[in-house]
Amino acid sequence: MDHSTHQLTARTATWATAAQATLHCLTGCAIGEVLGMVIGTALEFGNLATVVLAIALAFVFGYSLTMRGVLRAGLPFRDALKVALAADTVSIVVMEIVDNLVVLAVPGAMDAGLDSWLFWASLAGSLAVAFVLTTPVNKWMIGRGRGHAVVHQYHH
Numbered sequence: 001m002d003h004s005t006h007q008l009t010a011r012t013a014t015w016a017t018a019a020q021a022t023l024h025c026l027t028g029c030a031i032g033e034v035l036g037m038v039i040g041t042a043l044e045f046g047n048l049a050t051v052v053l054a055i056a057l058a059f060v061f062g063y064s065l066t067m068r069g070v071l072r073a074g075l076p077f078r079d080a081l082k083v084a085l086a087a088d089t090v091s092i093v094v095m096e097i098v099d100n101l102v103v104l105a106v107p108g109a110m111d112a113g114l115d116s117w118l119f120w121a122s123l124a125g126s127l128a129v130a131f132v133l134t135t136p137v138n139k140w141m142i143g144r145g146r147g148h149a150v151v152h153q154y155h156h
Contacts, residue, residue, distance in 0.1 A: 012142030016134070021148035022135045026093040028065040030127050032057030033099060037123060038114060047110045051103075055096050062092045066151060073154040087151045094137050095130040101125035 036057040040050025067077075067086040075083065102125065103109050109122035141147030 012149070013139055016141060017112075017142055017148075018135050018139030020137045021142060022091065022095075022131055024065065024128060024148070025062055025088055025095060025134065026131050028062030029058040029095045029099070029130070030094055032059065032061035033096075033127065034123065035061075037103075037119075041114055041119065049118070049122035050110065055100065058096055059092055062088050070151065070154045071133070075154065081089050083150055083154065086146070087148050090141060090147060091134055091138055095134045098133050099126035104141050 033054045036054025037050060039045075040053050045053065050156070063081070063084040066088050067080045070080040070083050071077065103122050106122040106125075109118055112119035112122075138147055142149045
């Protein structure tokens with residue numbers, strides 16, 4: 001990265017930009033996470049299988065949301081996938097570690113049914129904590145021209 005590019009990314013690495021990138025990531029992660037938790041709980045999967053399903057779906061939906069915009073900008077599928085992987089992998093990994101650890105740490109949350117306030121409150125709370133802890137990671141990455149910064153050139 002040349003000096004002018006570094007200055008540009010350092011200026012664009014604001015807390016607002018990081019929060020926007022994290023919210024974008026959270027949207028895909030939350031869709032996958034909630035869907036995975038609901039499916040796993042409804043089908044009475046064990047905790048491990050439910051968490052694995054939720055994580056897998058979080059990655060699928062997280063990458064899909066990024067790819068949708070990049071494909072719309074005209075990139076071929078293979079290139080769009082590379083951009084999504086570069087833009088979102090670290091953010092999704094951090095978010096998934098945090099939100100799953102929080103849900104697992106809440107006594108009874110994983111065993112609560114879909115009609116339980118404990119299930120939904122722990123899931124919502126875990127996503128909120130993940131957002132707060134992932135935002136600084138995204139700010140750091142954007143400031144170095146990584147993470148969500150690689151997608152900005154494709155936004156219209």
